[in-house]
Amino acid sequence: MIERRWMERAVELALRSLEEGTYPIGAVLTDAEGRPVAEGRNRVLPTGDPTAHAEVEALRNAAAWFRAQGDDRRRRPGEALTLYTTLEPCLMCGRAILFAQVGAVAWGANDPYGGGHRILQAQSHYDGHRGRWSRLRTWAEPFPDLAREIRALMRRWEGLRGRLGEFPWPEPEEAR
Ligand SMILES: [Zn+2]
Numbered sequence: 430m431i432e433r434r435w436m437e438r439a440v441e442l443a444l445r446s447l448e449e450g451t452y453p454i455g456a457v458l459t460d461a462e463g464r465p466v467a468e469g470r471n472r473v474l475p476t477g478d479p480t481a482h483a484e485v486e487a488l489r490n491a492a493a494w495f496r497a498q499g500d501d502r503r504r505r506p507g508e509a510l511t512l513y514t515t516l517e518p519c520l521m522c523g524r525a526i527l528f529a530q531v532g533a534v535a536w537g538a539n540d541p542y543g544g545g546h547r548i549l550q551a552q553s554h555y556d557g558h559r560g561r562w563s564r565l566r567t568w569a570e571p572f573p574d575l576a577r578e579i580r581a582l583m584r585r586w587e588g589l590r591g592r593l594g595e596f597p598w599p600e601p602e603e604a605r
Contacts (some may be wrong), residue, residue, distance in 0.1 A: 431535045431571050435459055435513040439537065440575060442470040442483065443515045443582055447589075449475050453582045454516050456483035458491045458531075461509035467491035484514050484522035488529050511535070515579045517544035517569065524548060527565065535568035538579040542596055 435457045442455025451474035458467045469486025473479060491510070511533040512526060517540040526534055526549065534549060550567050570576040580598045587593040 430463070431511070431513075431533075431568050432459075432463060433572055433575075435465065435511075436515070436535065436537050436572055436575055438465070438468070439483075439513045439515045440578060440582070442468055443579070446471040446483070447582065447586055451475055453586050454483040454514065456487040456512060456514040458487045459511045459513070463511075466510070467494050480521065482519065482522050483516075484512060484518050485525050487512065487514075488525055488531075491529075513537075516540050516583070517546055518549065519543045520545040520548055531565070532563075533566040533568075535571055537570065537572065538576040538583070539569055539601075 439455040439457050442457070443453040444455075446455065447453035449470075449472070452471040454471040456469045457465055458469075460466050467487050467490035469483045469488070469490055471483045472481040472486060510529070510531045512531050513535050514522075515537040517536045517538065518526060518534065519540070520543075523545040536546075539546070546567070546569065549565055577600065580600065583596070583598040584593060587596045587598065
């Protein structure tokens with residue numbers, strides 16, 4: 430089940446990224462009981478690390494959290510985890526999510542410029558917990574008002590870096 434409060438938290442993290450002068454994208458990972466285990470936000474520009482996407486940061490932070498708990502995720506990597514991210518994951522994050530064996534992904538807004546939903550939706554991944562291949566469950570734009578808020582945030586970012594002409598982030602009804 431997808432919970433709105435975690436997408437709202439991801440939006441808060443995205444705002445923090447914007448304040449830090451980088452792509453406004455946030456992510457939250459929850460466990461099987463719907464409790465948050467890790468968060469991540471885009472840190473690409475402050476760190477100069479092109480892989481510091483919100484989703485990868487959340488997966489890294491989750492790994493540290495599980496190690497600290499003494500939970501050996503080498504045997505049960507991302508079992509039953511749900512990832513909430515403000516924006517449709519890119520190809521790199523899509524692969525990372527599959528490698529981590531995350532069970533479900535919800536993204537707040539589709540990304541017409543760099544989204545990799547086909548990686549997420551069309552491919553099976555090995556589910557170490559169940560010992561079989563399974564399909565990832567995905568939710569695209571489950572909360573329409575938050576999708577609009579996220580696109581507005583992306584427009585703000587593109588405006589700040591002077592690239593709104595190139596990436597206007599239209600509402601779906603405008604793009605038709
Ligand atoms: Zn990414």
